Amino acid sequence: MAFETGRSPAVQITPRQRWSIAFSYMLIVIGLLLGVNQRDSLLNQTSVYSNIAAGISASYPARWLLDESADNVFRIRDMSHLGFKTTIEVRSLPVGADGAERNLLDHLSLQRSQVFIDYSVLGYDTYRMPDDSQAISMAYTFVSRDASPFLEGVSSIVNGLDILLIRRGQALVISLRAESSIYQRELATFRRFIENLEF
Amino acid sequence: MKTRAITPLALALAAILLLTLGQPASTQGNLDLGLERIKRATVFVYQAATESNSLIVTCVSTGVLISADGLIVTKANGILPSQQCGGDTLIVSLNVDLEEPPIPKYRADIVNADAGLDIALIRIARELDGRLIAQGELPVLPFVAVGDSDGVSIDDNIIVVGYRDIGNAPVAFARGTVTAFLAEPLAGSRTWFKTRAEIPGTMAGGGAYNTAGELIGIPTSAPLAGSAAASNCRYLNDTNNDGLVNSSDRCVPTGDFISTLRPIALAQHLIRGARLGLRVDLGAVAGDSEPLQNPPRVSRMFVSPSIRGAMPSTVVGSLPANTRNLYLFFDYNNFSADTVYELRVTRDGIPDTTFSLPPVRWSGGERGLWYIGAREQAWANGAYEFTLLVNGAAASSQKIIIGGGPLDRTHFSDIVFGTLDHAGNLIGNGSIVPLGNIAYARFLHANLTAGTAWSAIWYYAGAEFARTSDAWTDEAFGSKVISVDPTGDLLPGEYRLELYVEGALSATSDFYVAGEQGSPLPRVFSNLRYASADSSAAARRAAAASSYPTAIPALYALFDWQRIIAGTPWSASWLVDGQEFFRYAQPWQGHESGSDFVLALPNPPDGNYQLQLLVNDLLLLEQSAVVGIGQLPIDRFAEFQGAILTGKVVDAATQQGIPSLSIVLISENFDASEFVWNQEQVVALATTDRNGEFQFARPLAFDTPYSVVIEADGYIPNFADVFDFNANQPTADITIEMVRG
Numbered sequence: 001m002a003f004e005t006g007r008s009p010a011v012q013i014t015p016r017q018r019w020s021i022a023f024s025y026m027l028i029v030i031g032l033l034l035g036v037n038q039r040d041s042l043l044n045q046t047s048v049y050s051n052i053a054a055g056i057s058a059s060y061p062a063r064w065l066l067d068e069s070a071d072n073v074f075r076i077r078d079m080s081h082l083g084f085k086t087t088i089e090v091r092s093l094p095v096g097a098d099g100a101e102r103n104l105l106d107h108l109s110l111q112r113s114q115v116f117i118d119y120s121v122l123g124y125d126t127y128r129m130p131d132d133s134q135a136i137s138m139a140y141t142f143v144s145r146d147a148s149p150f151l152e153g154v155s156s157i158v159n160g161l162d163i164l165l166i167r168r169g170q171a172l173v174i175s176l177r178a179e180s181s182i183y184q185r186e187l188a189t190f191r192r193f194i195e196n197l198e199f
Numbered sequence: 200m201k202t203r204a205i206t207p208l209a210l211a212l213a214a215i216l217l218l219t220l221g222q223p224a225s226t227q228g229n230l231d232l233g234l235e236r237i238k239r240a241t242v243f244v245y246q247a248a249t250e251s252n253s254l255i256v257t258c259v260s261t262g263v264l265i266s267a268d269g270l271i272v273t274k275a276n277g278i279l280p281s282q283q284c285g286g287d288t289l290i291v292s293l294n295v296d297l298e299e300p301p302i303p304k305y306r307a308d309i310v311n312a313d314a315g316l317d318i319a320l321i322r323i324a325r326e327l328d329g330r331l332i333a334q335g336e337l338p339v340l341p342f343v344a345v346g347d348s349d350g351v352s353i354d355d356n357i358i359v360v361g362y363r364d365i366g367n368a369p370v371a372f373a374r375g376t377v378t379a380f381l382a383e384p385l386a387g388s389r390t391w392f393k394t395r396a397e398i399p400g401t402m403a404g405g406g407a408y409n410t411a412g413e414l415i416g417i418p419t420s421a422p423l424a425g426s427a428a429a430s431n432c433r434y435l436n437d438t439n440n441d442g443l444v445n446s447s448d449r450c451v452p453t454g455d456f457i458s459t460l461r462p463i464a465l466a467q468h469l470i471r472g473a474r475l476g477l478r479v480d481l482g483a484v485a486g487d488s489e490p491l492q493n494p495p496r497v498s499r500m501f502v503s504p505s506i507r508g509a510m511p512s513t514v515v516g517s518l519p520a521n522t523r524n525l526y527l528f529f530d531y532n533n534f535s536a537d538t539v540y541e542l543r544v545t546r547d548g549i550p551d552t553t554f555s556l557p558p559v560r561w562s563g564g565e566r567g568l569w570y571i572g573a574r575e576q577a578w579a580n581g582a583y584e585f586t587l588l589v590n591g592a593a594a595s596s597q598k599i600i601i602g603g604g605p606l607d608r609t610h611f612s613d614i615v616f617g618t619l620d621h622a623g624n625l626i627g628n629g630s631i632v633p634l635g636n637i638a639y640a641r642f643l644h645a646n647l648t649a650g651t652a653w654s655a656i657w658y659y660a661g662a663e664f665a666r667t668s669d670a671w672t673d674e675a676f677g678s679k680v681i682s683v684d685p686t687g688d689l690l691p692g693e694y695r696l697e698l699y700v701e702g703a704l705s706a707t708s709d710f711y712v713a714g715e716q717g718s719p720l721p722r723v724f725s726n727l728r729y730a731s732a733d734s735s736a737a738a739r740r741a742a743a744a745s746s747y748p749t750a751i752p753a754l755y756a757l758f759d760w761q762r763i764i765a766g767t768p769w770s771a772s773w774l775v776d777g778q779e780f781f782r783y784a785q786p787w788q789g790h791e792s793g794s795d796f797v798l799a800l801p802n803p804p805d806g807n808y809q810l811q812l813l814v815n816d817l818l819l820l821e822q823s824a825v826v827g828i829g830q831l832p833i834d835r836f837a838e839f840q841g842a843i844l845t846g847k848v849v850d851a852a853t854q855q856g857i858p859s860l861s862i863v864l865i866s867e868n869f870d871a872s873e874f875v876w877n878q879e880q881v882v883a884l885a886t887t888d889r890n891g892e893f894q895f896a897r898p899l900a901f902d903t904p905y906s907v908v909i910e911a912d913g914y915i916p917n918f919a920d921v922f923d924f925n926a927n928q929p930t931a932d933i934t935i936e937m938v939r940g
Binding site for chain 2: 117
């Protein structure tokens, strides 16, 4: 058996078809650009928090859950993250006349060691605030586990960072806590948060 | 107006609702659902001692969660440190799977307890590894409603829930009925519920529930120290470190089968105090009672057909047919909360389980007159024998015949004490007489004939000090007043009068002499006032007031006392908004007279506080003070009844559970579209476990439209303004599919 091979005649597309194809490509590109833009704007969308009594205002990622009910000034959490919910917290602490910054951080550590699993301080450092003032920072780690006794909760290793500054006889502690696997990424969000923080 | 968003979650919830509504809500179904909730709220408690760096189990109890924040009611025996149960750590095991034994999850602290009542309130306070649980961080736990045990009737059906074994069996229940009420001076005719439900000793401390699923009683028992019979004692640990676990080791007492329930009404003040976080500090004035050196003794056992206060109306040797009230009285001495007593009743030589009282802890004082009885319950005809056992040994017994016709016997009855007014009438309360020269007693007499020999013997502190013997000259029926005029004044303390007819005891009653002459009651306590200060010493100097602002550090109640001798039974009862949250009832231990007895109530919440001072159960003085707005904050959550929502979140493509995903439940005041990610709008949060399963352990209010929002990285947001629950739908288990995007 023999097969015959041959070339089919060239198909000519009309100018109108050519324009249609080009227009389709353009639409796809525009759509992609719009999508990327929309995504970026959604991701970078912020909400504003203001507490006149405490003299604090801040902008934070939109769709993070704002909580003013705890003993902190406020707390925001990224509830969409699967795993430990990245948390930024601002709380004020009373300062004694003789109280040093390290005393306050040690006090926080003692409190946390009673409630956090495997709580451990990683180290202290200085932190330069947006207004060029110096603050002290404390990095720490602990294990977080869903507390429900009726479920098979998943444990997460959490990294934390406290920024402590004392202004006008009051200490302000700005804290970041995030799952260790995304801690570096969330650090950028935390820095942006501090840049926009007014107190 | 709410906008209804149709999403996969909405469809799933709607399907659940339709399925539920399509089924008739059968009574049995409701009972089962109620029972499941009761089972979930039933916990197992280990008391453990730290030895050689490990925890050794010393005692066990069943317990019941009565609030979502981890408050547990259980028996005190096995919780409070004692010679038999010497542990210092309480481990709480929860039912994660109702078909499996409970799993140790937390540690608890004792917040309130009464060894005599054999009821303790403990609260989950630490993780199992000992870490503190921060306030508000404890997951909302399943709990049961506390019911009204005063509404229980004979033959009511009950369910007792607990554990049949030490940590090796799932939660179980036993059905039964209430067969009798037993009376004691502690709480009158409903001091104990008797039941024929088969309740193993390990169920002690668990809950007895009415058909509405409400907690109405606590099964209690008192395994005897040193009673290491194989049936009621288990060897769990190598306590002597010989490499073997055998009878040489210390065993964990479990007790025999239980047939008594302590009505929950008797624990209400403990529960209220624990719920409100109120602890009264009696200070050093009250002192600690010293351990009793002498063994407990019982004497003078007799039967009375009725009571007047806590005293017998008369003394009988037999009772007619259709007897419905019977009280067995006896004198007790050297008793304490560690004393275990038991009443065995036989009728015609056959054990009568209805009116027998199994071994239980002593709930009275150190010495006095006590009774065990039953009111408005049928006693069959027969020859009864009552045997009282104390710490496992027979201490006294008494026989009585019930049957035959009514008896027109000669007798005295209903003794009351007091003083005479100017018109010669007996005045007073009947059981307390102020200091003076003469004490009077009035009593009733019946069928006395002229010339009948009768006598009256007066005792002070257990010793006879006056006696009158004479031939009867009054009328056959009526009342008579007699008096005692000791050399010198009446001394403060305990007195007793015994009346005899023809040499047989016919009536007896006790009274106390305390305080100065007052009108109409003796003035034992005075100058009851309130102060707010930082310490007891400062409170004594502070000015008294009746109104205080919110958030004072402590509310102090101070009073003076006059002529009350050590050993006189007194009690202090503290109420808030008309409900008792603290009761102290012990023999007086201070000086005979003095001032500034202090009771401290740290951190009182807003409320209307009232302190009552009593002697021999008679209210002598009370005073109120208002803190803040004068009304307790409304704790809606503590009374919350509702539905439990559980479920699973899966990936729509793979049907695999999505772990660590958060589900936000929004208040009924907002739609999902109105949610602006503010905690104030959130009713509850749940996070899925490694299988994608979640549970809103907080009960959701019935007939309240909730909304749900789920946002997760990598998935299209899911939301719904969907569902509410009605009372026929106390639980729901839903599956939510999330679409990748």
